[in-house]
Amino acid sequence: MAIADPTRRRLIELLGAQPGHAVNALARPFDMTRPAISQHLKVLRDAGLVTEHKIGRERRYQLRAAPLREVSEWVGQYEKFWQQRLGALGAYLDSHAGEP
């Protein structure tokens, strides 16, 4: 089962609130080691959700807006889901109209 990873969601929220975080700053709110946070950031980076750039010896992280905008549009896909299902409910009701 693909479980949501709360750490990665929280990382995305942190980066969304204030871009350009370094790993240390990102790790602070978590009870996790810096390498563990780096590993989570790598997953997000590989997925194209986060970009990394170096300033001096420090790596800084930033959200990529485009894929996240797409994700927010997925709620719009949910809108289609309910429209379809409410239509199916209407058809169900019509076909059971004769019942008490």
Next chain:
Amino acid sequence: MKRDLHFEIVYPHPPERVWRALTDKAALGEWLMDNTFEPRVGHHFQFRTDPRPGFDGIVNCEVTHLDPPRSLAYTWHGGWMGRPTIVTYTLEPVAEGTRLRLDHTGFQGLGGLALSFMLGSGWKSNILRRSLPRVLDLLARDEAVSAQR
């Protein structure tokens, strides 16, 4: 990135009949999804649909409000949703039959992600075609990471 969904539709049927379609397990299975629903506040139940890559096809729910034949609410928690969302049905008798209002609220951030896996039509949309490989990769990594623990 937060959005609530609201729908209103008038069905030419009395509220009691609409209510039955919303709260009868077999009826729900016909127009929504297979389920283990029972009309009882506090009842935990599931909707099940075909699993797809990255989504096990299960939505976990709990009945939070029941006022026949006027209103019904349950939580709606799919995989990858950080927090459960809430689905509320409100029935109002009108001259033409019943006005049904559906509110699906509480989408937050990436929360709505896995839900799209269950949307048949969603697979055809450009948005999904573009994002899907990336998200599937992300979900696959999630599973790999979980398996390592």
